[in-house]
Amino acid sequence: MITHISQNTLTHKLIFFATLIAIWQIAASSGLWAEYIFPSPLSVAQTLARGFQNGTFVVGIATSLRRLLIGFGISVVIGIVSGLALGRVKLLDETFGALVLGLQTLPSICWLPLALLWFGLGEMAILFVVVMGALLAITTATEAGVKNTPPLYLRAARNLGARGWKLYALVIFPAALPEIITGMKLGWSFAWRSLMAAELLYVSLGLGHLLMMGRELNDMSQVVAVMLVIIAIGLLVDRLIFAPIETRVRARWGLTG
């Protein structure tokens, strides 16, 4: 990443965050607020260290990520297949497409009560919420990608004899890939949000649970520490996984400058 950020920018960022933490420490030490309302950076750091050492944070991260990966994986498969179907079959688009459009406006956490009633207080309910979080975004993006297949590619492909499933798999799907990846990026962030909300709302390990526990124990530094972990994971996945893939695909597809 250093190659993309000039030395100047990096320095600016470091100075900024160092100053921020310094101000934070001063404000916390001033005694204006109690420790359980405004924790110091020092105690947050201590909580983080402790949490990783005794394994609670590690378990929390592993649990949350496991749920996310499984749920996201399922929604990618269903989403892409549905998007392909909706993009090419007019009847499906008119019927199911309208359904997808409507359901999309529902914040994915709203699926939790339904999931709890259907699946009970278990992993399935959380998984369902995660899947619903990402599914519609991926479906919509795939459908858009398919519908926006440049006609020139279709002409060239058909001209060379491509038909039926070969046209789908070898031309339409690859042509839609940049939009699908953008949809996956969006779906991931929706799934992440709905996962955290679900874990907050009902006790079951995971990072959201740790966050809630911090509140229940009046341990503010735990709350802040978990928030930092959640932010860190979000940034890591976005910057280290999705962003590079998206950039590379867009460059290769000739979609950038």
Added chain:
Amino acid sequence: MKLEIRDVSKIFRSKTGTLTALDSINLDVREGEFVCLLGPSGCGKSTLLNIIAGLDKPTRGEVRVDGKIVTRTGPDRVMIFQSAALFPWLNVFDNVKFGLNMIGVPKPERQIIARKYLRMVHLAEFEQASVHELSGGMQQRVALARALATDPAVLLMDEPFGALDAQTRDLLHDELQTIWSATRKTILFVTHNVREAVVLGDRVVVFSARPGRIKQIFTIDLPRPRQIESYAVVDCAREIMAVLKDDVLASARDADARLLQTLEAQMVGDDVL
């Protein structure tokens, strides 16, 4: 007779009325002939190419290739467009092999054939390159290799050099003439550039606009290879331009011509998936 166009007409119907793109086109093309279709924008020459390729159906009349009536697209009539239309998710090598993949040529043979044609267009070293790394001229050469790889009966070229700069175009003229002499493919080449038509074609078919009809057919007897700047070519071109002049002026002001161009570009083929 390699290609027979019999009484082909194409009428587009829309909310605003009907547009007669082509009116009773009759043309025979012999095997190995290089025929240029020349006319102002929107005179239907691209529509004719679309019909021969199977991307569109004629309202009347039929097209036969090697005696068989054309009904749908196929690798025996490959088209090269103004934009190379290479698939960006495939590298150069895989692009050239695409048509071979469609007709089911086994893998080892695909590689040999693809390499042969890449060498023919002088791009052998660019096998592993990505499409976005190539210049416009190079992309068109890859498109040419891709088209030739399936050994089509007829090569249809729709203003393939229109988007390139003049120098690249001249280079590609030379290359195309060389490739044509080596492969002796039957080529139908659409252009609005008179000198290009004279440099490349054995015959030049001049179209008139609205409705598209064959106005006159010129036979170019000049020795090959021809240079675009030679006096003979320029003289020939002047003669043809005189025939073309009125139609060019008319079509420049013609909304129908522009509409037709849009329709031609949208033709993706009638095949039902």
